[in-house]
Amino acid sequence: MAVQRQRPPRGLPFVLSVSGAAAVLLVLAGCASTRGLAPEGRAIEADSLAASRSLGTPALSDAAFPARDWWTTLGDPQLDALIDEALRDSPSLAVADARVRQASAQAGLADAARRPTLGASARESLVRLPETLAPEPLGGDVNASTVLMLDFKWSPDLWGGKRAKYEAAVGQARAAQVDAQAARLTLSSNVARGYIALAQAYEMLDVAEREQARASHLRDLAGQRVEAGLDNQLQLRQSESTIATARQQAQSAQQQIEALRNALAALLGKGPDRGLDITRPHLLDAPSPNVPGVLPSELLGHRADVVAARWRVEAASRGIDASKAAFKPSINLNALVGLASSGLSELFSGDALLGFGGPAISLPIFDGGALRSQLAKSDADYDLAVASYNQALVGALHEVTDAVQAARSLDAQIASATQARDAAQAALQLADARYRAGLGTQLDVLSAQRPLLQLEQQLASLRAQRYVATVDLDRALGGGVAPVGPEAASESHSSPDLAGAPTP
Structure with missing residues (x-):
């Protein structure tokens, strides 16, 4: 009698992989150490x-x-x-x-x-593939694409x-x-x-x-x-x-x-x-x-x-x-949101939405x-x-x-x-x-x-x-x-501020 192997839940491998990666990072964290380094002055x-x-x-x-x-x-x-x-x-x-x-x-x-950064870009592209590489309708035709993007980056x-x-x-x-x-x-x-x-x-x-x-x-x-x-x-x-x-x-x-x-x-x-x-x-x-x-x-x-x-x-x-x-370790947050279509008439439709993003740890x-x-x-x-x-x-x-x-x-x-x-x-x-x-x-x-x-x-x-x-x-x-010394500056400003610096 054949025994049917039970398949694990679809989300479990992802959880295990993330947990395993985190464990490996924690184990290897000691490889880069500050041990033995200190100023002497x-x-x-x-x-x-x-x-x-x-x-x-x-x-x-x-x-x-x-x-x-x-x-x-x-x-x-x-x-x-x-x-x-x-x-x-x-x-x-x-x-x-x-x-x-x-x-x-x-x-x-x-x-x-x-501080976080946010950038915007717009691009209009024209592409023509030769018929020797791609048959019709792709080959020999000029295809246009329009892309509007917002790029967000932040490293806490x-x-x-x-x-x-x-x-x-x-x-x-x-x-x-x-x-x-x-x-x-x-x-x-x-x-x-x-x-x-x-x-x-x-x-x-x-x-x-x-x-x-x-x-x-x-x-x-x-x-x-x-x-x-x-x-x-x-x-x-x-x-x-x-x-x-x-x-x-x-x-x-x-x-x-x-x-x-x-x-x-x-x-x-x-x-x-x-x-x-x-x-x-x-x-x-x-x-x-x-x-x-x-x-x-x-x-x-x-x-x-x-x-x-x-x-x-x-x-x-x-x-x-x-x-x-x-x-x-450091975390980088990156999100890219935009609109992309082959023509301006379809650029603002729901199907034109483009998105990418997520955190990255290093x-x-x-x-x-x-x-x-x-x-x-x-x-x-x-x-x-x-x-x-x-x-x-x-x-x-x-x-x-x-x-x-x-x-x-x-x-x-x-x-x-x-x-x-x-x-x-x-x-x-x-x-x-x-x-x-x-x-x-x-x-x-x-x-x-x-x-x-x-x-x-x-x-x-x-x-x-x-x-x-x-x-x-x-x-x-x-x-x-x-001149204003470090002690006086720290008393008058909770955080460093060049506007409070003495004017020469």
Whole structure:
């Protein structure tokens, strides 16, 4: 007797196949693993960087951080106008601004990648098959087809990988925005430094011209003494050498003035003729070197380079999350709906409906180590960002300390040089009084004038260095910018938003 085999229900093989596939995927899920991969970088705590003894008690105070227009403390309206012009017109800022737009666009691309897409298309086709391939009625006839399609695609962000990529891009965009602020601070500092050098060059020109006048007078006296038989040619030749040296110093100072005017014009984004309109600087005394007593911790929120480095650490951290999410299964939803017919008259009939779609699941199993290498790279990127942040923090505190110590030392040197200059001035006055009383000669007066001119030249150099120390300190303290760090941004926005980023 034949035994009839009972056939299983039609839906059971499909259920078994799906269950089996899912089981296989779960078994093989361990093939692509993140085991053993982790970043090694550790950010330095700002308060662990002791600086109070180096800065000294007199420097630490309740002073505020520099204002946004910190250069106004130098007291020269022309400098104020030049920096304003540079910040408005300089093309050197265009690079930083373009990088901001580039990073913002990249963040927009990352945001778009996690959203569903819908596209539409229309196509009209004509097909003619040769009779040698297909008999009538297909062969030899021209067949037309019209297709209207809607294509929907979406890959749900199950593990937050796409959001992490978006947040990483936002972090990079914010870092670029802070870099643009730093570029403006650098530009204003360079204008101030060039202007200070211009002031020093003018003072050097004054001293050289006075020395040339003194040496010329000394030569005239030496010539008269030689003609009278009271002296030989030695004094005359020495005075002529002094005149030539002073003339060369004056020429060098004039060339320096012209070069600095050209440099300032370039910083302003203008041609060299703009520099000819820059008149002689008139700087006031540099302010005392006082820094806020909340250093070093508060320095983190005022230094643009430190804040930008923190944003890059935050972006690198999100990059690690995105790389880890790639190890997990993903689902893609795809739906294609449209109308297709051989003619426009039948295109909108019920028989013309065309549809395709469904979910697709994928899981990395064997990829040749690509995912682990990508995660290792993300870990290394994070370590690099942390190291750059630590370096920026240490460098920032180092710059503040250098500027404070330089200003303090220069103040002492200026006081000593001023005391020496006053003594030389008194000696010149005494020599002049003796000459007028008939107790001395003009040679005594001219000899007493030389050390005075040398000390005035030294004072001009020290004052210029002291102005530079003021600029360096204001720049080291952040230059009055207020960049938004990751912590402040996370408090003000529940999710990353470029619209809330600081405007450079």
